[in-house]
Amino acid sequence: MQTSIAKDNYNEATELRALFETQLKELYWAEGVMGNMLKGIIVQATSKDLVQLLEKHTEQTRGHIMRLEDVFYATGTTRQELPYEALQCLIKEAEGLIHTTQQGVVRDAGIIAVLQKIKHYEIACYGTIRAYAIALREESIIMLLEQTLEEEKGMDLLLTGIAESHINIEAADKEI
Template sequence: METKTATKKTTAKTTTTSKTASKTASKTPAKKGAAKELKDLFEDSLKDIYWAEKALVKALPTMMKNATDEKLKAGIEKHIAETKTHVERLEACFNALGKKAQAKKCDAMQGLLDEGKSIMEETEPGAVRDAGIIAAAQKVEHYEIATYGTLAAFAKVLKEDECVKHLLQTLAEEKKCDELLTKVADTNLNSKAM
């Protein structure tokens, strides 16, 4: 009997706390021109990743110049070419939507690129810097994998088949790049950095 009463009091207290929390939590007001439909969110997200890919085209050569491991340098060099293709595929998506390709600053990618730059400044050239470059690059890849997966899902629902095709091609390449970075790190590079 005492257990039932204690359980009821705990449940009542939890319910009251949840109701109070939802009353005090405020909704974030939408900006002027905010997305109202999935298509709007899709197009806005395309602008974001378009900016991100173009920023990567500029940032990757610096990472390659700072790397010392030959496999890492070769992997980055290959990904520079792929990233240029990613930009072209995004332009094809905009074209399929009947829109002009437009970039909108991606704060998340800017943060990841800034972190990568900091890692290079805070490490000595060699295996330690190479390990840091891989860590920074994989964070970028994981962000891109999440973004392209989401965009492909949006495009599928919106029946934007040409976009789905392009986005899935890029998603597959981003996953392969992440796997390559893991392989380079695991093949003795992290051990050399000790």
């Protein structure tokens, strides 16, 4: 079920350009929220590997925001944030996880899981907006979007690597 915000945005989208602009505004909001969220999550994580990765991703997220600002400028789109309800739900999930788990490897495993859900959302959105940019012949921004898409995919793989190499195993060992 969509919210009235989402319905209004997509009901107005009678052209691919409008879908592109809506996606751009949602991504801009998402990256801003992600940057703030990462700062709070870093202090909740205990794994050195995870903390270092989240610190790196905080820096990457700043770059993502700057690239999106370049996309706004290059396409003549008004720079604006547009909240996206699905991501708001994932943010609430992350907050709930932190409040219902003790600091340690179990919480770290949960943090990774929620962050990967967010990464998958971002990967889908960047892939979609890149495809729109290609169709709209916005050649000047395609590389910017591809760069961010690849960084999001890379972060997802790194999160998987940390989870599978030790965090999930350590969390499971706590149950024995």
